[in-house]
Amino acid sequence: MSSTYSPNKKVTLKDIAHAVGVSQFTVSVVLNGAKSNTRVSDGTRAKILDAAREMGYLPNALARALRNQATNILGLYFGYGHLEPHDPFHAEVLTGLQRGCEICEKDLMIHYSFHRYGVDEIFAELAGGKIDGLVLIASPDDPLVERLRGSKLSFVAMTDVIPGVPGVIADDAAGSVEIARHLAGLGHKNVMYRSCPGQSDSALRREVAFIDEAKRFGIETVSVKTSDWKGRLDAAEIDLLARRRENGITAAVCWGDPSAYALLSYCKSNDVRVPNDLAVVGFNGIEMPYEPAHVLTTVRANWALVAQRAVQLLVDQLDGKTEISDLTVLPVEFCPGETS
Known part of the structure; x- marks a missing residue:
């Protein structure tokens, strides 16, 4: 590399370009996938990637989201009070959501501060661009549902049937x-x-x-x-x-x-x-x-699978698939025990 850099300084595309001796645009093509007709040789590409790794370059997530018009993050709204990870039902739902996000290569954002806000503040938080889509666990009468209907935010329901909203439930x-x-x-x-x-x-x-x-x-x-x-x-x-x-x-x-x-x-x-x-x-x-x-x-009822399928349904919606099921109903199993 042709120059030194401070390890405490946030590394920019300009820093890498200067270190490798190429244009900032070329670095952007390699690291950020910027659309271009410019062909970058394998040797130059390797030098840029090596420099970025050695200098500790981290891409700007906000800039990438603006460029791609997507954050790659899915959100969860739970309309029945607090999510409690130690609660067996909540834990199974969270497991399924995480598994679904892993399969679909998405991140999951869970908001825990909704109890402080009214519906307008909740809606603004959800529809403000932090997430690409939303998995909704809420009653059909939840006032947030109507706000979401009138928005551009993609969302699906799980556990409860919300008329007109794609969803996944247990039978x-x-x-x-x-x-x-x-x-x-x-x-x-x-x-x-x-x-x-x-x-x-x-x-x-x-x-x-x-x-x-x-x-x-x-x-x-x-x-x-x-x-x-x-x-x-x-x-x-x-x-x-x-x-x-x-x-x-x-x-x-x-x-x-x-x-x-x-x-x-x-x-x-x-x-x-x-x-x-x-x-x-x-x-x-x-x-x-x-x-x-x-x-x-x-x-x-396999709530982990319900949650996983809800993620897949949301991703299908975000990907523009035309054949989106209105309601997916997953089977349940009767399990006789000692108490009857």
Whole structure:
């Protein structure tokens, strides 16, 4: 190289051009893929690459994004509060998103500060050019959805069906049908259904499908809402469980596994035998980070694969593919356990 450089200084294309003895434009052609009819010999190309490596050159990501009109980054918006990596469902979704981004050679950006902002600030953050597209985990009623519809930002939904938006879901309805048939086969006639506390299209599909199928077998369903997303029992539900014999309730179906495990904990603390006194069924089938006391009867939904397919769907959209599926429904698996 024909000159020295300071290791503490940010290396520019001009520095490399001066070191190698070529034009800055030639360096840009080699390092940044600048479009040009200029042919660069293999020897010169090797010298430029060697110089860039030795001098610690790092390309300007912002400039490259402006030039290519793409950041190569996909975003995630989670509309149900905080993403908690230690939560089994959240962890599986994040695993699938990362796997999908790796396959598609994309980076993933997750924003954790949305709770501070209103919908306008959230939309501005998402549509401000930091990301090329968005994977959305949110209720169809989330006010952000309408803002996104009117924008140029590509986005897809997962877990919940959002009308008019390409999405990937697990077959929640089919799983709930299997649960109803399982309990009918065991002779249950009165079932408590524990639904989630907020708006969730996925949870609603499960509940409606279960109630409809249970009715076909003459099963009566009493629906209650848990006090939080982890399935904590409130006073009204505890009272209902205390009166389960007079109400003929012999089984409880929970919209998610955490809700089922919370109920199992209550049963253990209150001498309610499972499944003799009360059968308990969950949904999701995600492997827990600890060994549960009971092997839960549940429905296995592969949320990592759902997330991975959502990334692929978004990338297909960004690549301009014309045949984009409106809704991809992935199969689930009924997994009988010890609790029913």
